[in-house]
Amino acid sequence: MTTDQAGGEWTLVVPVKRLSAGKSRLAGFAGEHRGELALAVACDTVQAAVSCPSVVAVFVVTDDPLVARRVTDLGARVVPDPPEAGLNPALVHGAAHATALFPRAGTCALSADLPALRPGELERVLGAAVAHERSFLPDTPGVGTTLYATAPGAVFAPGFEGESRRRHRELGAVELAVEEVASVRRDVDTPADLAEAVALGVGPHTAKVLARLGL
Numbered sequence: 001m002t003t004d005q006a007g008g009e010w011t012l013v014v015p016v017k018r019l020s021a022g023k024s025r026l027a028g029f030a031g032e033h034r035g036e037l038a039l040a041v042a043c044d045t046v047q048a049a050v051s052c053p054s055v056v057a058v059f060v061v062t063d064d065p066l067v068a069r070r071v072t073d074l075g076a077r078v079v080p081d082p083p084e085a086g087l088n089p090a091l092v093h094g095a096a097h098a099t100a101l102f103p104r105a106g107t108c109a110l111s112a113d114l115p116a117l118r119p120g121e122l123e124r125v126l127g128a129a130v131a132h133e134r135s136f137l138p139d140t141p142g143v144g145t146t147l148y149a150t151a152p153g154a155v156f157a158p159g160f161e162g163e164s165r166r167r168h169r170e171l172g173a174v175e176l177a178v179e180e181v182a183s184v185r186r187d188v189d190t191p192a193d194l195a196e197a198v199a200l201g202v203g204p205h206t207a208k209v210l211a212r213l214g215l
Contacts, residue, residue, distance in 0.1 A: 005104065005105065005106050005130060005151055005152050008054050008106075008126070008127065008130045009054055009055075009056045009102070009104070009105040009106070010052075010054050010055050010056065010105055010106045010107070010108050010126050010129075010149070011055070011056060011057045011058070011059060011095075011098035011099075011101075011102050011105045011106070011107050011108070012049050012052075012055055012057070012058045012059065012098075012108050012109075012110050013059050013061060013079075013091055013094035013095050013098055013107065013108065013109045013110070014042075014045060014046060014049065014058060014059070014060050014061070014071075014076070014094075014109075014110050014111075014112045015060075015061045015062070015081070015087055015090050015091055015094070015109075015112060016042045016060055016061070016062040016064065016067045016071070016112045017038075017062070017064070018062075018063065018064045018067075019035035019036075019038050019039055019064055019066060019067065020035060026038075026188075026189075026190070026191060026194065029191045029194070029213075033209060033212065033213060036209050037206070037209045037210075037213075039066065039067060039070060039205075040115070040205035040206045040208065040209045041112070041113055041114075041115040041188060041205075041206055042060075042067060042070075042071070042112045042113075043070055043071065043074060043203075043205040044114075044115045044116075044117065044202060044203025044204070044205045044206050045110070045111070045112050045113070045114045045115065045117050045203075046058055046060060046071045046074050046075075046076050046112075047074050047203060047205070048114070048117035048118060048119050048122065048183075048203065049076075049110060049117070049119075049122065050074055050075040050076060051119040052119040052122045052123050052126070053119070053123055054123055054126050054127070055122075055126075056102055056105055057076075057077060057098065057101065057102060057105075058071075058075070058076040058077065059076065059077050059078075059079050059094045059095075059097055059098050060076045060077070060078050060079070060094075060112075061078075061079045061080075061081050061090045061091065061093065061094040062078060062079075062080075062081050063080055063081040063083075077097075079093065079094045079097045081093075087160050087161055088158050088159065088160055088161070091109045091156075091158050091160070092156060092157075092158070094109075095107045095109070095156045099152075099156075103152060104152055105152065106126075106129065106130065106149055106150060106151050106152055107149070107150050107152075107156050108126065108129070108147060108148065108149040108150075109147065109148045109149075109156075109158050109160070110122075110146070110147050111139075111145075111146040111147070111187045113146075113187040113188045113189065114146065114183065114184065114186065114187055114188070114197075115188055115194075115197050115202040115203055115205075115206040116182075116183040116186055116197040116198075116200035116201055116202050116203070117183050117184060117203070118183040118184075121180070121181040121182070121183045121184050122181075122183075122184050124178055124180075124181055125137055125147060125176060125178050125181050125184050126149065128176045128177075128178050129147075129149040129176060130151075132149075132151070132173075132174040132176075133150065133151045133154045134148075134149070134150050134151070134154055134155075134157075134171075134172060134173040134174065135148075135149050135150075135173055135174040135175070135176050136148045136149070136164075136165070136168040136173045136174075136175060136176065137175075137176045137178070137181070137184060137185060138165045138175060138185065139165075139185050139186075139187050140182070140185045140186050140187070140193075140196070142165060143163055143164075143165055144160075144161075144162075144163070144164050144165060144187070145159075145160060145164040145165055145168055146184060146185055146187050147176075147184060148160070148168060148173065157171060159171055182200055183200055186200060198210070198215070
């Protein structure tokens with residue numbers, strides 16, 4: 001580590017697209033409720049993250065006003081999404097805000113697509129990340145990444161999208177091997193992903209939308 005991390009504390013940076021652009025691969029399943037489902041998934045992710053004991057603040061990077069209102073109600077802070085910047089620059093932008101306010105906390109980028117996220121499982125992952133300057137957690141398929149963490153003072157340089165597991169390894173981040181944290185690894189992009197998340201047990205916002213869809 002580059003500096004002492006106060007009590008193993010973390011700030012989380014969660015990127016959320018405009019609802020009109022989110023969850024495009026679920027359009028056939030959710031139909032006119034696609035935006036509502038995208039919002040519900042993000043809200044369940046943020047609600048669990050806010051409830052994690054070692055998390056001192058959650059920063060949601062978004063330019064969607066409805067998302068901003070809902071996550072603020074859940075206890076998150078909103079950072080405006082830089083126009084046309086892309087995912088990784090948006091995360092760096094959010095991380096800069098987080099570091100400015102909590103310089104002794106570690107900084108962690110977290111996928112917004114984790115509707116089954118459990119605070120206790122996230123806590124175990126963050127507990128493992130404390131031992132490393134830069135680390136990440138692969139997604140369930142083992143190709144992408146759901147979490148990227150840096151110690152205080154370390155360069156925050158996420159490489160999300162596409163084959164991000166390989167990219168984060170190449171960038172020198174340590175892959176975390178933490179057992180029984182399926183809810184932190186199961187991000188949702190497709191109906192099959194969503195079915196797996198439902199099997200794990202989704203949060204109340206997602207469950208409410210799925211009930212309206214007859215599930």
